[in-house]
Amino acid sequence: MNKLTTRVQQANSLLCVGLDPTGDDAFVAARLREVIAQTAEFAAAFKPNLAFFLSRENGVALLRDTVALIPKDIPVILDGKFGDIANTAEHYAQFAYDRIGADAVTVNPYMGDDAIVPFARPDKMVFVLAKTSNKPAHSLQDVALTRGGYVSDLAARVSCELDEHHHNIGLVVGATDAAAIARVRESCPTQWFLVPGIGAQGGDLAATLHAGLRVDGLGLLINTSRAIWQAADAGIAARTLFQQINDLRPVAAHA
Numbered sequence: 197m198n199k200l201t202t203r204v205q206q207a208n209s210l211l212c213v214g215l216d217p218t219g220d221d222a223f224v225a226a227r228l229r230e231v232i233a234q235t236a237e238f239a240a241a242f243k244p245n246l247a248f249f250l251s252r253e254n255g256v257a258l259l260r261d262t263v264a265l266i267p268k269d270i271p272v273i274l275d276g277k278f279g280d281i282a283n284t285a286e287h288y289a290q291f292a293y294d295r296i297g298a299d300a301v302t303v304n305p306y307m308g309d310d311a312i313v314p315f316a317r318p319d320k321m322v323f324v325l326a327k328t329s330n331k332p333a334h335s336l337q338d339v340a341l342t343r344g345g346y347v348s349d350l351a352a353r354v355s356c357e358l359d360e361h362h363h364n365i366g367l368v369v370g371a372t373d374a375a376a377i378a379r380v381r382e383s384c385p386t387q388w389f390l391v392p393g394i395g396a397q398g399g400d401l402a403a404t405l406h407a408g409l410r411v412d413g414l415g416l417l418i419n420t421s422r423a424i425w426q427a428a429d430a431g432i433a434a435r436t437l438f439q440q441i442n443d444l445r446p447v448a449a450h451a
């Protein structure tokens with residue numbers, strides 16, 4: 197958490213650069229190096245997605261090498277959407293933190309607290325899926341509860357309760373549903389949200405920031421992956437989104 201807030205302040209950025217590498221091995225190795233070098237100055241965090249590495253021959257080694265290329269002061273969120281029972285989760289945590297060197301992970305809360313807690317080491321951070329950005333998410337996450345609210349709100353509340361004890365639990369809330377972002381922000385006023393869905397998925401940046409920024413103008417990490425990876429110039433793509441985000445933030449937040 198300290199590493200994240202320090203980086204956000206130093207870079208004056210809420211941009212999370214997603215690393216979802218596609219292409220042949222030689223291209224991917226060179227492009228990862230290039231994207232990291234060109235975007236680092238604008239990045240509050242990097243988010244490699246585990247699937248895009250595991251699907252390649254020697255993907256774990258590539259992931260470890262990629263994380264090693266990222267400047268040490270920039271947090272790395274390994275997007276693995278982990279979510280198994282406690283002893284298994286502990287092994288995933290060892291993989292993410294001890295083998296790969298990630299600072300944070302994403303976790304699916306469906307199996308309960310024991311799927312989350314092994315990742316909540318004191319010096320690490322966990323982003324728990326609350327409302328995901330994909331359209332079919334509504335079939336499960338928008339189911340209304342008899343006690344009020346939706347399944348996604350319940351996931352958010354459970355995560356915030358865990359945060360009261362661990363102080364390092366954030367949430368994943370997609371940019372494709374500003375109403376959900378607003379609801380989750382109401383029940384989790386202080387947590388960091390990792391927000392995918394800007395760029396290729398068509399999320400609305402202004403509505404996202406309006407719904408989700410904390411009163412201090414922080415609290416959101418706006419991720420984009422394909423829009424940077426596929427850009428002719430990754431640095432320009434990152435700088436453009438970085439600037440758009442800051443133009444929409446309250447002036448006091450980044451003065």
Ligand SMILES: O=c1ccn([C@@H]2O[C@H](COP(=O)(O)O)[C@@H](O)[C@H]2O)c(=O)[nH]1
Pocket residue numbers: 214216245275327328329330368369370392393394395396397419420421422423
């Ligand atoms: O709700 C979620 C959670 C995670 N993701 C991941 O974020 C990136 C988005 O990529 P784009 O190319 O910017 O669409 C990708 O790694 C997803 O697996 C998400 O999209 N939604």
